[in-house]
Amino acid sequence: MNLSNSYTLLLGVSLCVMLLQLTVKNKQLVHILFAIFCGSMAMYAAQKLSVESLSHYHYLVGMGACATCNVSWLLARALFRNENAITRYHIALATLVAVLLVTRQGLSFYVATMPFASSVIEPVKLFIQEFVILLSSTLIVMSFWEGCRGWSHASRIDKQQRMVFLTAFGAAVTGVLLVAQALPKNVFGPDIRAWVACYAALFMILISQFLIRWRVITETYEANRLLAEQEANESAKTASNVTEDKQLVSDIGQLLYTDKSYLQTNLKVADIAHRLGVSEYRVSRVLKYHFSAENFNHFVNTLRIEHAKTLLADEEKAHWSVLVIGIESGFASVGPFTRAFKKTIGCTPGQYRKHCLKSDQPLPT
Known part of the structure; x- marks a missing residue:
């Protein structure tokens, strides 16, 4: 050549x-x-x-x-x-x-x-x-x-x-x-x-x-390896969080449904977190993802209103005023109770009681 x-x-x-x-x-x-x-x-x-x-x-x-x-x-x-x-x-x-x-x-x-x-x-x-x-x-x-x-x-x-x-x-x-x-x-x-x-x-x-x-293949392999390790660590962390959350779900359920802590006036996330010895973030996360709660106050008010409905439909407590029903259900005053009740049920507590005592059937919610 x-x-x-x-x-x-x-x-x-x-x-x-x-x-x-x-x-x-x-x-x-x-x-x-x-x-x-x-x-x-x-x-x-x-x-x-x-x-x-x-x-x-x-x-x-x-x-x-x-x-x-x-x-x-x-x-x-x-x-x-x-x-x-x-x-x-x-x-x-x-x-x-x-x-x-x-x-x-x-x-x-x-x-x-x-x-x-x-x-x-x-x-x-x-x-x-x-x-x-x-x-x-x-x-x-x-x-x-x-x-x-x-x-x-x-x-x-x-x-x-x-x-x-x-x-x-x-x-x-x-x-x-x-x-x-x-x-x-x-x-x-x-x-x-x-x-x-x-x-x-x-x-x-x-x-x-x-x-x-050669170097591009090596860098791609290394990047994929690091990504796989990161995903494995995230999976392990998620699995650990799921296990911890299951216990926390049970504890929150016990506190709210069994012990009826929602009847405490001015109950806050910090109070729940303090009683269970966990962070407020974990309590809020569990309420959002496991209890489908929009936020803590809305969730607690929902439980309080359900309790108030039971009291309003009870004939033995027909002499209780709306203020007493609200306070017994965990509300601090009659104003927040009436507003929350009407927003959730569609009528005032007095109208709800009158309907229940008259027809012996609660209003559909």
């Missing part, structure tokens, strides 16, 4: 992997960064393939290859950091490198189209090239550091993923910067570094895709 075919392979794989990121349903930052990186690698391959066909215009194509080591550094941060992986400072540094790369390609195009300006442009281009080399070397070291950072606190699977990244990244960088330079060109040809760089880029694309997929 000649070098042109290798670049064609790199171009095809880069585009395919880039488009593959579009199929991800729940896209994360790492997918976006990797798509940008693959797109840049595709432009790098396209530039190399268009040197002869486009002449000096291939420099314009090369402007798209501005997201290489800078984005690979951001990608490493997104892979191995959970919080504050990418901030505006990191984006600013990556953008600076991209701008410098685009500027260098633009200056190369300008010199190619206007050779007379080379004496002015070349020093600037050389300065930019050296500055890019400095920044790129720094970003390569920082990318490697992202794989090492937090190693002692990483899980077993996380360490395995970091080891794959460090090994692959280290092999690619060593191959391009050291091995390719050390190999004799008279044996391997003058394009040996271009060969190594092409396959190093291809290798990193495939390894990065593998790592991203």
Whole structure:
């Protein structure tokens, strides 16, 4: 396979992997960064393939290859950091490198189209090239550091993923910067570094895709495991609450129905909670969910009115006034008793008594 075919392979794989990121349903930052990186690698391959066909215009194509080591550094941060992986400072540094790369390609195009300006442009281009080399070397070291950072606190699977990244990244960088330079060109040809760089880029694309997929699967599994544990804990807690509530339902029923505590004037939730030695919240919750009570006062008044109906229908207590009936039923005065009775039954206590004593049948409620 000649070098042109290798670049064609790199171009095809880069585009395919880039488009593959579009199929991800729940896209994360790492997918976006990797798509940008693959797109840049595709432009790098396209530039190399268009040197002869486009002449000096291939420099314009090369402007798209501005997201290489800078984005690979951001990608490493997104892979191995959970919080504050990418901030505006990191984006600013990556953008600076991209701008410098685009500027260098633009200056190369300008010199190619206007050779007379080379004496002015070349020093600037050389300065930019050296500055890019400095920044790129720094970003390569920082990318490697992202794989090492937090190693002692990483899980077993996380360490395995970091080891794959460090090994692959280290092999690619060593191959391009050291091995390719050390190999004799008279044996391997003058394009040996271009060969190594092409396959190093291809290798990193495939390894990065593998790592991203691996980490997403791991994170999904971990999230599902934590959710299952949380649901199990909630179920256990709910079961415990149900057991406790059953006892509390029985205690409240004993207190209200058997002991008739509702006959106590100004009875409050706090009084029930104090007698049973539980919180007011638990008493209110049991009344709502087990006794279908709208609220505590409404529930107690319902019990009081049922008691008052019994007294009003009793002929032996026909001489008792409505005030006495209300007080005996737990109301503090005749006003609240009459209002609550009429709202619930639909008539006043006096009308109810008159009907019961006259027909010996209570009013339908």
